[in-house]
Amino acid sequence: MILEKVINRIEIQSEYKDFVDKYIDHILAEFKGKIHSIYMCGSIPKGTATPFKSDADFTIVCVNPKDIDYERLSNIKDRLLKEYPFITKIDTIICSIDDVLSKPNEWGFWVKIICVCMYGHDIGEKVPPIIISPTFILDLNTETKEEVDRVRRSLSTASDHTMKTRYIKGYSKRLIRALYSLVLIDTCVWEDDIIEMKNAILTYCEIDSALIDYLYACYLDNNVLVEEFLGIAEKVYSYFENALNAMAASRTPLD
Template sequence: MILEKVINRIVLQSEYKDFVDKYRDNILTEFKGKIHSIYMCGSIPKGTAKPFKSDADFTIVCVNSKDIDYERLSNIKDRLLEEYPVVTKIDTIICSIDDVLSKPNEWGFWIKIICVCIYGHDVGEKVPPIIISPEFILDLNTETKEEVDRVRRGLLSNASDNSLKTRYIKGYSKRLIRALYSLVLEDTGVWQDDIIMMKNAILNYCEIDSALVDYLYACYLDSNVLVEEFLGVADEVYSYFENALNAMAASRTSFG
């Protein structure tokens, strides 16, 4: 099965049009000549965003990702959040053209399947069709352990501010649900970016304790839980995920 794009066309609600235009113009002005293309994913380009509740997710593709200074990028974000309170948060991912083309099952998947181009030539069109397979699922999760360790042992464990804890718990919950969902892609045949549909598919196809999945989903909706309790459940979920991934890798090796 070949993965289809999550967002086929941009449907911006009127509340967000000026914001998206301003973000694009600010980025192009601040990093003149260094931007190849700009992308969005999530509820805003889908037209399902909720004012004052939804965040904005951008991806910038350039020739050299080191050309983008994070402090200058952060200044743009801060200005826009002040000007457009309708957006709760702005996240921006940066990658290079080479990242997208040389890692089709990682960055290529992100740009081709998850994102929609709002400026420039869509480099995702150069990424070959992505076929759902154990190899793809393994490649897709190449950096999952590193990401989990970064949040588990760094950001979340050391966060002293309650708002930061809430944000990290929400983000970590979503990351683990996405990881579990990747395990069932051969069953669903599509990539979902709707968290409730991900959860339901995991419950239908994964042999994991449903209470663990329900807990993660509840934490995604309301992150006001004890960090120690959350991490205990998150560790159990990740252990299941890692074992499933290792079994998939071993099976691929056996039959390869």
């Protein structure tokens, strides 16, 4: 089964169009000649964004990610967040052309399936069709442990309530996304709606449903006890890791 693109048509709501145009213009002006293409994913390009609740998710593809200075990028974000306060936050991922083409089941998947091209030539068109298989799922999760460890450390040391809430929401979504990847062979489609992910996990994963309900509740709540959350998150990740290892062990040469 071949994975289809999550967003087939860009339908940005009128109140977000000016913001998206300005972000792209600022990026191109700040990093002249260094940008290959710019992409978006999530609710804004889908046309389902909610003011003061939805964030903006961009991906920049360039020849050399080191050409994109994070401080200058952060300054652009800060200026735009002041100008458009209904955007909760702006996330920007940076990767290289080589990342996309040499890692089709990781960066290739992200650009080809999850994102839509907003500027430049869509390099996702050069990524071969992505076939759902144990190998794809394992490749997709190559960096999951590193990402989970990083956000766990950040949450453990965060002192600001706003940052704790942000890390908990991000950690919850990352774990739900990881678990959902395990059931792709059953669903045959990548969902980016967290409720659909949750429901599929509850249907196809042999995991305590209370753990998933708790993670989803933490994704929605602003007042979560950090120590309790970390304990539950550890149980969920342990289940995920064991399932991923079992998948790797049962792989056949054709997978």
